[in-house]
Amino acid sequence: xxxxxxxxxxxxxxGGAGVREIDLVVEPGQIHALVGLNGAGKTTIMRxxxxxxxxxxxxxxxxxxxxxxxxxxxWARVGHLVETPLAYGxxxxxxxxxxxxxxxxxxxxxxAIARAALAEFGLEAxxxxxxxxxxxxxxxxxxxxxxxxxxxxxxxxxxxxxALDPSGVIRVREALLRRADAGAGLLISSHHLDEVARIAxxxxxxxxxxxxGTLDPAGRDLERELFxxxxxxxxxxxxxx
Amino acid sequence: xxxxxxxxxxxxxxxxxxxxxxxxxxLFAGGLLALAIGMTLAAxxxxxxLVGKLGPLADARxxxxxxxxxxxxxxxxxxxxxxVVLAYLVGREFGDGTIAGLFALPVPRAVILAAKVVVFLAxxxxxxxxxxxxxxxxxxxxGLEGQPGDVAAALVRLxxxxxxxxxxxxxxxxxxxxxxxxxxxxxxxxxxxxxxxxAVVAGAGPWFPVATGALWxxxxxxxxxxxxxxxxxxxxxxxxxxxxxxxxxQLDR
Numbered sequence: 001x002x003x004x005x006x007x008x009x010x011x012x013x014x015g016g017a018g019v020r021e022i023d024l025v026v027e028p029g030q031i032h033a034l035v036g037l038n039g040a041g042k043t044t045i046m047r048x049x050x051x052x053x054x055x056x057x058x059x060x061x062x063x064x065x066x067x068x069x070x071x072x073x074x075w076a077r078v079g080h081l082v083e084t085p086l087a088y089g090x091x092x093x094x095x096x097x098x099x100x101x102x103x104x105x106x107x108x109x110x111x112a113i114a115r116a117a118l119a120e121f122g123l124e125a126x127x128x129x130x131x132x133x134x135x136x137x138x139x140x141x142x143x144x145x146x147x148x149x150x151x152x153x154x155x156x157x158x159x160x161x162x163a164l165d166p167s168g169v170i171r172v173r174e175a176l177l178r179r180a181d182a183g184a185g186l187l188i189s190s191h192h193l194d195e196v197a198r199i200a201x202x203x204x205x206x207x208x209x210x211x212x213g214t215l216d217p218a219g220r221d222l223e224r225e226l227f228x229x230x231x232x233x234x235x236x237x238x239x240x241x
Numbered sequence: 242x243x244x245x246x247x248x249x250x251x252x253x254x255x256x257x258x259x260x261x262x263x264x265x266x267x268l269f270a271g272g273l274l275a276l277a278i279g280m281t282l283a284a285x286x287x288x289x290x291l292v293g294k295l296g297p298l299a300d301a302r303x304x305x306x307x308x309x310x311x312x313x314x315x316x317x318x319x320x321x322x323x324x325v326v327l328a329y330l331v332g333r334e335f336g337d338g339t340i341a342g343l344f345a346l347p348v349p350r351a352v353i354l355a356a357k358v359v360v361f362l363a364x365x366x367x368x369x370x371x372x373x374x375x376x377x378x379x380x381x382x383x384g385l386e387g388q389p390g391d392v393a394a395a396l397v398r399l400x401x402x403x404x405x406x407x408x409x410x411x412x413x414x415x416x417x418x419x420x421x422x423x424x425x426x427x428x429x430x431x432x433x434x435x436x437x438x439x440a441v442v443a444g445a446g447p448w449f450p451v452a453t454g455a456l457w458x459x460x461x462x463x464x465x466x467x468x469x470x471x472x473x474x475x476x477x478x479x480x481x482x483x484x485x486x487x488x489x490x491q492l493d494r
Contacts, residue, residue, distance in 0.1 A: 013493065050345040052492040072244065076347040086342025090258040099251045105347040130258075146342075
């Protein structure tokens with residue numbers, strides 16, 4: 001069983017942008033990274049994986065269950081942060097984590113889960129502070145904690161280390177690795193190739209709305225390999241400037 | 242707890258902590274009380290230019306005048322105040338970008354929208370009781386004269402008018418959902434208010450759904466019970482369509 005499977009997924013927007021023929025699998029225990037330039041289609045792929053967009057063609061399945069037929073309760077096994085953290089300015093750090101846990105079906109355990117997440121992500125100091133007073137990075141930390149605190153089987157995180165300070169990056173890295181070790185599948189996107197190399201088991205390159213190949217996480221110079229792949233694709237498709 | 246119960250708890254918590262909801266409540270209740278007291282004091286001083294502006298209330302005195310002004314103000318300002326709050330509750334998810342976090346949850350988005358409307362209507366009841374109490378205490382402090390039975394009936398109509406205005410404002414949720422933000426919702430609230438005023442002046446009267454509640458509160462005898470049918474049908478339909486919009490929503494723009 002794969003945590004996430006996208007098969008031949010196409011979704012185009014007015015004007016021709018979008019993603020085409022996406023085939024992607026996230027296995028249990030795997031951190032799968034999407035890399036590519038701005039506007040390549042990484043976020044669109046993640047939105048399709050989470051039902052924020054419906055494909056024009058192809059199929060998305062989580063835990064082998066196609067999205068269209070998925071019972072609402074099964075979404076309790078998914079966590080995500082795409083673009084904006086689910087963090088309301090008027091609620092405190094703890095308050096935001098509590099509602100995040102409850103919305104993910106935690107029920108009475110919501111409060112205990114939220115308190116544990118405060119500790120895991122180093123947010124104790126912001127327990128009673130309204131999130132509108134937090135820095136961008138700490139708001140991001142609250143969002144990541146909210147996405148991961150209920151130990152989802154699949155987590156989809158768009159630029160998870162965005163705006164984080166070095167200690168936040170380490171916290172999030174460890175949290176991701178712990179969950180992968182426990183069998184979760186994680187789909188992340190990132191511009192930080194060093195960070196990707198540290199944690200990803202598989203790296204998929206996205207260019208101009210298509211998947212054009214993979215990079216070896218153990219490779220010596222990921223940046224160079226990425227640009228070589230992008231350039232080769234642009235030449236092959238006649239898109240090079 | 243079922244999905245609706247979870248969503249209502251979450252939405253209630255957000256609304257309780259939200260400054261725009263508190264600020265609108267205080268402005269509405271405070272403004273209404275100040276206007277009712279001010280107009281009553283001014284009319285009792287016998288200034289003809291003011292008395293002339295009171296229209297059907299020109300001959301009223303004491304509690305009748307005071308509560309009459311409060312009901313007139315609540316009829317207009319209530320629609321705007323409740324519309325603004327509903328526009329905030331729904332539109333802020335789009336404005337703040339938090340709508341993305343409301344996908345891929347075991348609580349369906351249509352249920353979250355329903356919870357917002359439930360919390361909104363519950364808030365309007367609390368606001369109505371607070372306004373009723375404030376107006377009652379204000380009137381007692383002024384030492385107004387009137388028949389206790391009439392005073393109680395008018396006070397009940399004032400309290401009922403606030404949730405009726407909130408119900409009338411439910412289409413604002415649809416505007417905020419389709420327009421994906423606060424401003425389309427607030428815009429519709431203003432349009433509803435203007436439409437109600439024009440309809441009353443033009444004589445469309447109680448059968449125009451946006452005006453039914455306010456006209457009933459001013460003069461119950463002028464509104465046949467059946468006139469409430471369109472007044473209730475419209476918001477229920479708007480609520481159902483809004484839930485459908487949330488259910489089918491895609492983050493494609």
